Amino acid sequence: MAQTLPYQQLTTCYYALTAVVLPVLAFAVNFFLKKGKAAGWISTIAIGATTVFAAIVFKQQWNAPLIHATIPWFTIGGTAVNAGILLNNLSVLLLLLVNVIALPVHIYSMAYMSHDEGFSRYFTYLSFFCFSMLALVVVDNLVLFYAFWELVGFSSYLLIGFWFTRDKAVQANKKAFIMNRIGDVGLLIAIMVLFSQYHTFDLNALFSADGLVANSTLTNGLWINGTSTIPAVWQYLACAGLFLAVAAKSAQFPLHTWLPDAMEGPTSVSALIHAATMVAAGIFLLGRVYPLFSVHELDALAIIGCFTAFMAASIAITQNDLKRILAFSTISQLGFMVMAMGIGAYASSLFHLVTHAFFKCLLFLVAGAVIHEMQHIRDENKLDFDPQNILYMGGLRRKMPITFITAVIAGLALVGLPFTSGYLSKDGILIQAFEWSDTKAGVFKIIPILTLITSWLTAFYVARLVFKVFFGKFRLSEVNPGLKLHVHDGPWKFNVPMIFLAICCLFPVFSLNPFLYEHAWIYKSFLPSNFLERMNPYHTIIPIALNILSLLVIYWAYAVYVLDKKLPLKQNNWLFAFSYYQWYFNEAYQKVFVQPVLAISTGLFAFDRKGIDGLIHFFNRIILWVAKLSAAIDRYVVDGFLHFVVALVRQIGNFARSFQTGRVQYYLLTTVVAIVAWVILKILI
Amino acid sequence: MNLLTLLIFIPLLAGLVIAVMPSSLRGSFKYITLLTAVIQLVLSVLIYLNFKTGATHAGVVHEDQFQFVQKLPWIRLNLGGVGDLQIDYFVGIDGVSVTLLVMSALVMIVAVIASWEIKTNLKGYFILFLILDMAVFGVFSALDFFLFYLFYELMLLPLYFLIGMWGGPRREYASIKFFLYTLFGSVFMLLVMVGLYLSVKDPVTGNHTFNIIQMMNPANYDAGSVFSALSHQTILGMPARMVGFVVLFIAFAIKVPVVPLHTWLPDAHVEAPTPVSILLAGVLLKIGGYGIIRICAGIFPDAAVQSSYWLGLLGVISILYGALNALAQRDLKRLIAYSSVSHMGFVLLGIASFTAEGISGAIMQMVSHGFLSSMLFFLVGVVYTRVHDRDIYNFRGLATLMPSYTLFVVIAFFASLGLPGFSAFVAEAFSLAGAFKSANTNGLLPQWMAACGALGILLGAGYFLWTLQRMFFGTPLLKGGESWKLSLTDINWRERSALIPLAFMALLLGVMPSLVFNKINDSVLLLVDFTRQFIK
Amino acid sequence: MISLTHYLLVGACLFCIGLYVALTKRNAIQILIGIELMLNAGILNLVAFGKFDKAANGGQLFALFAIVLAAATTAVALAIILNVYRRYKTIDPNKVDKLKG
Known part of the structure; x- marks a missing residue:
């Protein structure tokens, strides 16, 4: 630890470190000791202690000068990579937020998972997630950031596939991990670009107010940082990579499709990871690297965020799966945050992140409680139906009053009605969107308008959800009249976290003035210094118009779903199908990416077998053929000559042998003939 | 007694012991081999701990900076007018090799533990195994090209028999394919070796020499000799040094293996018995990467930086091609074999960058892949020995039947796919970062290569x-x-004892990469410095 | 007048007959007779040429030697033939071909 830090800061650092380390200790204990039912308490106590430390860190560090403490980690080449923590407003806020969400979820989980045979495994994973998430929030360099970025994805993978015998769950977690991997590759590329441009991984050195990024410029297609100059395209690439990372983690278009599937995990996990914390990591990343984005890149962010928000909301209105509705709602709200980042509403984006974490987490906990009861009904009556389908529910408000009330509070916050936290954060984004579009070309007006429409869609699907689940009659009993119904609010482990979160959905937690988002303390702490207050009428008109219309929408939903008025829109037109099938993204991805990649891979394997190996075998055959040829030459030419000589000698030998008859008279005759021949020759010559 | 020499020749000793033992004691062979491997691990850890770092111990091109050196005259022949034939027994290590030694020693132990499954002809098996063991350590520490070549070839033969005799149904095909592929490379390597020998003179004795370190110094080349940088000789119309480099590169690329010279690997792996697969993937592939760094880049740095674009391209192709092929497999072992091709592509890409990050990443990747691929092949072996099947589609839901096994599989898989916290992440990230940085610092590789590698x-x-x-x-x-359900029992303690150290090492190096980087950094920096002067 | 030529002619005839007999006959005795004839032809020549060596009578002397030797060889040859007969039960030299190569 850097010794130069003053004592006060040093202790803060140690507190923060403790906060990060405690969950991993709980993880280790659960992992190695297999404590069974005690695992829940171990993890919960760890996270409870962590919360205390996080609160202390938060208290000491909020609006204080940042602390940056490092120790050397390793040296590679000439680059020393440090490990350290960076505590500024952003990180301590998230540190606290994660804990404040995680603690209720832990308590809730102890009841929710109590009958599951993987109870201790669940808490092992959960502690591991908390560790990764908390570490992600406080680390000070890009390598570590990437590491924990991926580890949260990994723990999310583990938790989505928690019930690993269910096919859908394991398909979902694979999808989630691979989608996130796309983002990771983007992040990795961005890190490589930044490293090759700035030769450091240090977040503080890179992105602080007068850091390296702030001091480098994009001019004439070049990206200039002091002496190092590279083409601007690398800056675009870095931003694209970062955007991919954000899109994957925060489920933005085009990488959003994993989040709805991720609902296969336990509901408490969805509440913690896929609603409040991990998916917010993308926004957190944007907050960390904000100075890198140039104006046009921010515009792109705004466009994509806005589009995602609208798309997800339009899907949410037709879904029937309780958790999927909430998942699309999460995508939509994350879209708001990304858009807010894009339009420069940095403070509002983070503010919304915090408020959203509370109300969305609460909604999931509510959903969990409801699903829990539905599963009870299913098991008790030995029926086979989907306990998450809202079409089977209804009228639960009398049986589960606490659940109902908290659900309404969270729902109102999500819609953004006054006196809730959602009103403060979301209206802020809307107002700033309008202000921003004034400074842009006319086309950009679409963005705030689309956002406005999305808000009303949100009001509709929230209302639909609440009315379908809690109002009217219990529809399952209408189909099965003899149904045994033992439906009631959950145990205290359910209720206490839910009530706590419901309180956090109300305005006083964030701002004493329920109508002015500018007065929210979180908002104020993230403001840039050149902020101008309330300069135009948007601040009054938009909230009023928005909320009045929202109320109308809610009433309409009430009319349709509770009073059973006819829906003005038919359910069999293509718009409905388009929404119901989630804009056909899954099918399109399957066709455009997955199948071609698989086809390519089988093709390449065939090429490997037939092409490369074929070539090898072909060479093999040629060589064999040449070998046979040379063997033939050897046999018939070289050996042939040899055999010929042998045969010749043998013939001569045989010829000579023929004289050796063994008959005396022949010898004599031969002699005579020889002599005569010689004589004749002598005479002739 | 020199530690390194001891490390190299202990297996030979054990092999002799086994050779003279009667086969009625065959039950003890595996324990002798295990003991040997453990002693080797202890020795290598000792070497690792006593390995000095710092710029004065960088090694690479400075003969006096190597550590644990032993140099003995071995073959001296008076050739009359040509001078003496000078072949030394010359071993020593620097940062490039030290971590690989430790890694190999650990993988050896795992391979011995996996050898428990071998039931036939134990004597032959363990003797061959120990010869292979010796050859591996010899290759990593030899600094005389002749000695290097000797050990290099010596690896080949035991492997051929190990695959060909204890392998699967198509073992003859696989072993002969492996043998011919590798021999193809090494025969040409022999030519280049002779060429180098005839070009280089020991400045002290004035004899031609096989000393690798002296081959790295341009001043030691005879004027007008074939590989002299100044004489600009050509072979078949191409610059001689480039030809020498390419030939050596092909020899090592077959070992790595680099696409398109990789097709021996899946066959060899599929047919080889588990311990041989572990050795193949864990240790022998690394010899390719090691050779490229030590021999190719060391002796022909000029040609290496000139062709770095192609090296990088081959690396990227290997990464993507191997990964895509792995996606198409049904046979688990083949899948892992292709994943090896993909992972070793990072090694080549990192080396090709000639940046400190890239080469460090490459060495780290070799070490990391040594542990992880051993683990993966061991895990495949676990299922295969139980039911003699590896087809992915013949299994489902093994997590319920074999929870501990699945835990290790998950660890191995995620570690291999580069989950942070495990060694492969650091290795791959820095190989890529080096490749990416290359465009900015030395201009050898374009950035898109790193980006594609990331895919x-x-x-x-x-x-x-x-x-x-x-x-x-x-x-x-x-x-x-x-x-099958009855046969598929969860892993036992012997298997755990092999898997836990590997998983632990992968985790340890992921959390504390400095364990590797500290030891290799000086050498890598020196190597980068050394090659930089050849970049135009 | 009987000149030297006549002697020589008779000798030549005798020799040819002897040769013919030696080459063609299937009986070892007859062959031996043929050989004797040739030998005698030679002796006749010796005697005929002895006319020109009146001082030392070399011709006569050699003829005498030759006759003695011929007698000796004939005795030996007959003994061989006898042995051959004992061994092979034949004296046809064509049937005695142990030396065939």
């Missing part, structure tokens, strides 16, 4: 997770029905 990480997640989903998750469903 390999994505595909890696694809095939590993898909396998997990298909084989391990879901409700149990086995092709072999109840009898």
Whole structure:
């Protein structure tokens, strides 16, 4: 630890470190000791202690000068990579937020998972997630950031596939991990670009107010940082990579499709990871690297965020799966945050992140409680139906009053009605969107308008959800009249976290003035210094118009779903199908990416077998053929000559042998003939 | 007694002991081999701990900076007018090799533990195994090219027999393919070696020499000799030094293996018995990477930097091609074999960058892949020995039947696909970072190569997770029905004892990469410095 | 007048007959007779040429030697033939071909 830090800061650092380390200790204990039912308490106590430390860190560090403490980690080449923590407003806020969400979820989980045979495994994973998430929030360099970025994805993978015998769950977690991997590759590329441009991984050195990024410029297609100059395209690439990372983690278009599937995990996990914390990591990343984005890149962010928000909301209105509705709602709200980042509403984006974490987490906990009861009904009556389908529910408000009330509070916050936290954060984004579009070309007006429409869609699907689940009659009993119904609010482990979160959905937690988002303390702490207050009428008109219309929408939903008025829109037109099938993204991805990649891979394997190996075998055959040829030459030419000589000698030998008859008279005759021949020759010559 | 020499020749000693023992004691062979491997590990750890770092111990091109050196005259022949034939027994290590020694020693132990499954002809098996063991350590520490070549060839023969005699159904095909592929490379290597010998003179004795370190110094080349940088000789119209480099590179690229010279690997792996697969993937592939760094880049740095674009390209192709092929496999072992091709592509890409990050990443990747691929092949062996089947589609829901096994599989898979916290992440990230940085610092590789290489990480997640989903998750469903269910018992303590150290090392190096980087950094920096002067 | 030529002619005839007999006959005795004839032809020549060596009578002397030797060889040859007969039960030299190569 850097010794130069003053004592006060040093202790803060140690507190923060403790906060990060405690969950991993709980993880280790659960992992190695297999404590069974005690695992829940171990993890919960760890996270409870962590919360205390996080609160202390938060208290000491909020609006204080940042602390940056490092120790050397390793040296590679000439680059020393440090490990350290960076505590500024952003990180301590998230540190606290994660804990404040995680603690209720832990308590809730102890009841929710109590009958599951993987109870201790669940808490092992959960502690591991908390560790990764908390570490992600406080680390000070890009390598570590990437590491924990991926580890949260990994723990999310583990938790989505928690019930690993269910096919859908394991398909979902694979999808989630691979989608996130796309983002990771983007992040990795961005890190490589930044490293090759700035030769450091240090977040503080890179992105602080007068850091390296702030001091480098994009001019004439070049990206200039002091002496190092590279083409601007690398800056675009870095931003694209970062955007991919954000899109994957925060489920933005085009990488959003994993989040709805991720609902296969336990509901408490969805509440913690896929609603409040991990998916917010993308926004957190944007907050960390904000100075890198140039104006046009921010515009792109705004466009994509806005589009995602609208798309997800339009899907949410037709879904029937309780958790999927909430998942699309999460995508939509994350879209708001990304858009807010894009339009420069940095403070509002983070503010919304915090408020959203509370109300969305609460909604999931509510959903969990409801699903829990539905599963009870299913098991008790030995029926086979989907306990998450809202079409089977209804009228639960009398049986589960606490659940109902908290659900309404969270729902109102999500819609953004006054006196809730959602009103403060979301209206802020809307107002700033309008202000921003004034400074842009006319086309950009679409963005705030689309956002406005999305808000009303949100009001509709929230209302639909609440009315379908809690109002009217219990529809399952209408189909099965003899149904045994033992439906009631959950145990205290359910209720206490839910009530706590419901309180956090109300305005006083964030701002004493329920109508002015500018007065929210979180908002104020993230403001840039050149902020101008309330300069135009948007601040009054938009909230009023928005909320009045929202109320109308809610009433309409009430009319349709509770009073059973006819829906003005038919359910069999293509718009409905388009929404119901989630804009056909899954099918399109399957066709455009997955199948071609698989086809390519089988093709390449065939090429490997037939092409490369074929070539090898072909060479093999040629060589064999040449070998046979040379063997033939050897046999018939070289050996042939040899055999010929042998045969010749043998013939001569045989010829000579023929004289050796063994008959005396022949010898004599031969002699005579020889002599005569010689004589004749002598005479002739 | 020199530690390094001891490390190299202990297996030979053990091999002799086994050779003279009667086969009635065959039950003890594996324990002798295990003991040897453990002693080797202790020795290598001793070497690692006593390895000095710092710029004065960088090694690479400075003969006096090597550590644990032993140099003895070995073959001296008076050749009359040509001078003496000078071949030394010359071993020593620097940062490039030290971590590989430790890694190999650990993988050896795991391979011995995996050898418990071998039931036939134990004497021959363990003797061959120990010869291979010796050759591996010899290759990593030899600094005389002749000695290097000797050990290099010596690896080949035991492997051929190990695959050909204890392998699967198509073992003859696989072993001969492996043998011919590798021999093809090494025969040409022999030519270049002779060429180098005739070009280089020992400045002290004035004799021609096989000393690798002296081959790295341009001043030691005879004027007008074939590989002299100044004489600009050509072979078949191409610059001689380039030809020499390419030939050596091909020899090592076959070992790595680099696409398109890789097709021996899947066959060899599929047919080889588990311990041989472990050795092949864990240790022998690293010799390719090591050779490229030590021999190719060391002796022909000029040609290496000139052709770095192509090296990088081959690396990227290997990464993507291997990953895509892995995606298409049904045979688990073949899948892992292709994933090896993909992972070793990072090594080549890192080396090709000639940046400190890239080469460090490459060495780290070799070490990391040594542990992880051994683990993966060991895990495949676990299933295979139980039911003699490896087809992914014949299994489902193994997580329910074999929870501990699945835990190790998950660790191995995620570590291999580069999950942070494990060594492969650091290795791959820095190989890529080096490759990316190269464009900015020395201009050897374009950035898109690193970007494409990063896609390999994505595909890696694809095939590993898909396998997990298909084989391990879901409700149990086995092709072999109840009898398989009975055979598929969870892993026992012997198997755990092999897997835990590997998983631990992968984790340790992921959390504390300095364990590797500290030891190699000086050498890598020196190597980068050394090659930089040849970059135009 | 009987000149030297006549002697020589008779000798030549005798020799040819002897040769013919030696080459063609299937009986070892007859062959021996043939050989004797040739030998005698030679002796006749010796005697005929002895006319020109009146001082030392070399011709006569050699003829005498030759006759003695011929007698000796004939005795030996007959003994061989006898042995051959004992061994092979034949004296046809064509049937005695142990030396065939």
